[in-house]
Amino acid sequence: MTELLFPLGGRRAWAVWATAVLTYLVTVLHRGSMSVAGLQAAERFHISASALASFTVVQLTVYAAMQVPVGILLDRYGSKRLLLAASGLLFVAQSAFSLVDSYPAALAARAILGVGDALVFISVLRVVMSWFPALRQPVMSQATGMLGGLGAIMSTVPMAAAFHAFGWTPTFAGASVLSLAAGLLVLFLIKDTPYDEPLKRPKMPLGEVRRNLRQAWQEPGTRLGLWTHFTTSFSGSTFGLLWGYPFLVQGQGVAPTTAAAMLIVPVLAGLCYGPLVGRYAARFPFYRSWIVLAVVAGSVLMWTVVLLWPGRAPMPVLLLLIVVQAAGGPGSMLGLDYARTFNPATRFGAANGMVNTGGFIATLICIGMVGVLLDASSGGAPQAIGDFKFALAFQYVLWAIGTRQIIKYRRRARGNLARYNPEAYQALLANRIVPLEAETAR
Numbered sequence: 420m421t422e423l424l425f426p427l428g429g430r431r432a433w434a435v436w437a438t439a440v441l442t443y444l445v446t447v448l449h450r451g452s453m454s455v456a457g458l459q460a461a462e463r464f465h466i467s468a469s470a471l472a473s474f475t476v477v478q479l480t481v482y483a484a485m486q487v488p489v490g491i492l493l494d495r496y497g498s499k500r501l502l503l504a505a506s507g508l509l510f511v512a513q514s515a516f517s518l519v520d521s522y523p524a525a526l527a528a529r530a531i532l533g534v535g536d537a538l539v540f541i542s543v544l545r546v547v548m549s550w551f552p553a554l555r556q557p558v559m560s561q562a563t564g565m566l567g568g569l570g571a572i573m574s575t576v577p578m579a580a581a582f583h584a585f586g587w588t589p590t591f592a593g594a595s596v597l598s599l600a601a602g603l604l605v606l607f608l609i610k611d612t613p614y615d616e617p618l619k620r621p622k623m624p625l626g627e628v629r630r631n632l633r634q635a636w637q638e639p640g641t642r643l644g645l646w647t648h649f650t651t652s653f654s655g656s657t658f659g660l661l662w663g664y665p666f667l668v669q670g671q672g673v674a675p676t677t678a679a680a681m682l683i684v685p686v687l688a689g690l691c692y693g694p695l696v697g698r699y700a701a702r703f704p705f706y707r708s709w710i711v712l713a714v715v716a717g718s719v720l721m722w723t724v725v726l727l728w729p730g731r732a733p734m735p736v737l738l739l740l741i742v743v744q745a746a747g748g749p750g751s752m753l754g755l756d757y758a759r760t761f762n763p764a765t766r767f768g769a770a771n772g773m774v775n776t777g778g779f780i781a782t783l784i785c786i787g788m789v790g791v792l793l794d795a796s797s798g799g800a801p802q803a804i805g806d807f808k809f810a811l812a813f814q815y816v817l818w819a820i821g822t823r824q825i826i827k828y829r830r831r832a833r834g835n836l837a838r839y840n841p842e843a844y845q846a847l848l849a850n851r852i853v854p855l856e857a858e859t860a861r
Contacts (some may be wrong), residue, residue, distance in 0.1 A: 422614065423613055423614055424613055424614060425550075425613035426613070427550060427551055427552050427613060428550070428551050428552055428555060431550075431610075431613070432550035432551060432613065434608060435546060435550055435608065435609050435610060436546055436547065436550060436551075436559070436563075438604050438605060438608040438609050439498065439502065439542070439543040439546040439563075439605075439609060440543065440562075440563055440566050440567060441601055441604065442502050442505070442506065442539060442543070442601045442602075442604070442605055443539055443540060443543045443563065443566075443567035443570070444566060444567050444569050444570040444573075445509070445570060445597045445598055445601045446505065446509060446535070446536055446539040446540075446567075446570065446598075447567050447568060447569075447570030447571055447574070448570035448571075448573045448574045448578075448594060448597065449509050449512070449513055449532055449535075449536065449570075449574075449594065449598070450478070450532075450536050450570075450574075450660070451570065451571050451574035451575075451659060451660055452513070452574050452578060452591065452594060453474055453475055453660065453661055454571075454574050454575060454578075454659055454660055454661065454663070454664055454682060455574070455575055455578050455579040455582070455664055455679050455682070456578070456582065456587075457471055457661055457664060457665055458664075458665065458668070459582060459587060460474065460525075463520065463587060464520075464521070464522045464525060465522075466522060467790075467794055467799075468790045468793040468794050468797075468802065469787075469790035469791050469793070469794045470522065470790075471661070471790065472661060472662075472786050472787050472789065472790030472791075473526065473787070473790070474525065474526065474529050474661075475529075475660050475661045475783070475786050476783045476786055476787045476790075477526050477529050477530050477533065478529040478530065478532055478533040478536070479533065479660075479779045479780075479782055479783035479786070480533070480783050481530050481533030481534055481537065482533040482534075482536050482537045482779050483776040483779040483780050483783065485533070485534055485537035485538075486537060486541070486772040486773065486775050486776045486779075487632065487769065487772045487773060487776070488772075489501070489537050489538055489541060489542075489768075489772055490541060490768035490769040490770070490771060490772025490773070491628060491632075491768065491769065491772075492538075493541060493542055493545055493768040493772075494765075494767075494768035494769070497545075497611035497612075498542040498543070498545045498546050498549075498609065498611055499605060499609045499610070499611050501538045501539075501542045502538065502539065502542050502543075502602075502605045502609065503602055503605055503606060504535075504538055505535045505536070505538035505539045505542070505598075506535075506598045506599065506601050506602030506605060507535075507598075507602060508531055508532070508534055508535030508538070509532060509535040509536070509595070509598040510595045510596070510598040510599050510602075511531060511595075512528050512529070512531040512532035512534075512535060512595075513528075513532065513591050513592070513594050513595035513598070514591075514592055514595045515527075515528040515531070516528035516529065516532070516591050517587065517588045517589075517590070517591030517592040517595065518588060518592075535598075540567075540775060541768065541771045541772060541775055543563055543567075544560060544563065544755060544771060545611075545767070545768070546609070546611075547559045547560055547563060548759070548764075548767065549611065549612045549613065550612075550613055553852070553854065554701065556759070557697050557700045557701040557756055558694070558697040558698060558701055559697075560697065560752055560755065560756065561693040561694065561696055561697030561700075561749055561752055562693065562694075562697070564689070564693060564748060564749065564752050565689055565690050565693035565694075565748075565749070568685075568686045568689050568690075568748060569686060571659060571682070571683075571685070571686045572683045572686045572687075575679050575680070575682040575683050576676075576679050576680055576682075576683060578590060578594075579675070579676070579679040581593065631765065631766055631769050632769050634766060635762060635766045635769040635770040635773060636773060638761050638762055638766075638770070638832075638835070639761070639828050639831035639832040639834075639835050640757050640758070640760060640761020640762065640828075640832040640835070640836070641757070641758055641761060641762060641770045641773055641774060642824075642828045642831075642832075643708075643754075643757050643761070643825065643828035643829055643831075643832045644753075644754035644755060644756070644757035644758045644761075644770070644773075644774035644777070645754065645773055645774045645776065645777040646754075646777060646821050646824035646825045646828060647708075647711050647750070647751065647753055647754035647757060647774075647777070647825055648751045648754035648755070648774050648775065648776075648777035648778040649754075649777035649778055649780065649781045649817075649821045649824075650711070650715050650777075650781070650817070650818060650821025650822060650824075650825060651711060651714050651715060651746075651747045651748075651750035651751040651753075651754070651778070652747045652748060652750070652751035652777075652778035652781070652782065653747075653778055653781035653782045653784075653785050653814075653817055654718045654722070654744055654747055654785075654814055654818075655685055655718075655744045655745060655747040655748060656747075656778065656779075656782040657782055657785045657786050657789065657814070658685075658741075658744065659682060659685060660782065660786065661786050662786065662789050662807075662811070663678075663681075663682060664678050664679070664682065665802070665807075666807050666811070667681060667737070669801065669802050669803075669807070670731075670802065670803070670804045670806075670807035670808075671731050671732065671737060671804065672731055673734075673737075681737070681738070681741060684738065684741045684742060684745070685741055685742075685744065685745035685748070686745075688741070688742045688745035688746070689745050689746075689748045689749060692745065692746045692748070692749040693748075693749045693752075695749075696710060696746075696749040696750065696752070696753070697749070697752075700753055700756055702850065703850050704756075704760065704847060704850055704851075704852050705847050705848055705850055706850075707753050707756065707757070708825065708829045710750060710753060711750055711753055711825060712822070712825065714746045714747055714750035715750075715818060715821070715822055717743045717744075717746060718743060718744050718746075718747060718818070719815070719818055720743075721739060721740040721743045721744060722740065722744075722811070722814060724736060724740070725737065725740050726808045726811065726812060730804065731804055751778050754774045754775075754777060754778075755771055755774055755775065757774070757832070758770035758771050758773075758774045759771075759852075760847070760852055761832055761835075761836065761855070762855065763854070763855040764854065781817050781821065784817065785813060785814060785817060788810075788813045789810045789811060789813060790810075792809060792810035792813060793806055793807070793810045796809045796810060833847075840853075840855060843855060
């Protein structure tokens with residue numbers, strides 16, 4: 420029988436969580452480091468818009484492909500080892516990216532960065548699940564996403580200023596050192612659980628791993644989470660990771676320094692949305708899907724206004740677009756909330772990995788297609804506002820697909836829970852969540 424060495428939600432829990440969040444913050448900085456470097460990268464590597472998009476597409480493709488394997492590794496080795504590995508990989512990737520001057524080598528560096536990035540987020544969520552009581556986990560998960568999002572601020576104005584003052588190599592090399600510092604903190608401060616259990620879990624037979632993955636995927640609640648993550652987050656991620664800066668500077672005629680500052684706005688708005696979404700989700704878990712659909716509707720509405728605006732949109736409209744779109748980050752966290760609601764603890768790693776692929780698959784599709792459509796529309800000439808409007812209209816395809824799937828799997832997830840776990844379903848109707856036991860879960 421395991422013994423609780425540290426109280427759930429106590430001072431040690433906060434120290435462990437803060438270290439994990441710092442690691443995530445640094446990771447988000449690396450993930451978004453191309454947000455203000457796109458124009459410099461195109462000049463440095465002599466590439467087109469679609470080739471520029473491939474940096475982020477490759478990075479996110481690797482990230483998405485790694486999520487399920489990472490979930491399995493997380494269940495096997497725990498958060499600490501994965502966060503240490505991530506810190507090393509991110510240091511290598513950004514150091515290499517700072518030095519290479521060929522397009523293929525730069526792509527390889529971004530692929531390595533995608534591997535390191537993939538190890539972090541669900542490892543940090545496991546820290547939340549292990550160190551805090553169940554009733555506080557939705558709010559702590561939202562806080563994790565919000566504070567990690569501060570890395571997006573560091574990847575905008577500070578990175579833009581560093582590019583201007585120091586150039587390409589010192590900026591990316593300096594950013595890489597932050598991962599080494601985070602890795603040292605992980606080594607000395609993080610413990611996987613507050614219990615006296617060993618770090619190394621018993622090795623799961625391959626057949627059991629396959630069964631775990633199959634059961635997680637067959638659970639409609641997991642797919643509800645995946646499509647929630649898919650539909651809510653891709654628009655803001657596409658804007659923040661690559662195309663927002665060129666859209667504002669080349670398309671809308673915004674000054675580069677102003678455009679870089681505007682990319683901070685979604686993070687600040689997310690700091691306001693996060694607590695509200697987390698509190699609502701914890702209090703009314705049965706109605707979480709209404710938040711999700713409202714978030715999607717808000718993004719659709721504001722992009723429609725901007726894309727239909729004659730010529731360039733005024734600054735207040737652009738700022739309102741950014742603020743409304745920022746709700747997608749906290750909204751996407753509800754997808755991971757669904758994974759926890761509809762799966763037993765033994766499948767959290769696999770289910771979270773599957774859910775977390777959703778938004779990144781949608782983002783890499785959107786980023787890639789916007790690049791292709793920009794090249795097709797401009798014909799090799801400098802992109803104008805009409806080219807950006809044409810390319811960014813592709814978002815409606817993904818919104819339509821994702822919304823349909825959310826409605827479909829919301830119905831199936833509730834029906835499945837009512838059929839196989841009536842007690843848990845009745846609790847959910849009463850806006851309470853009952854953790855599922857492995858033996859009672861389908």
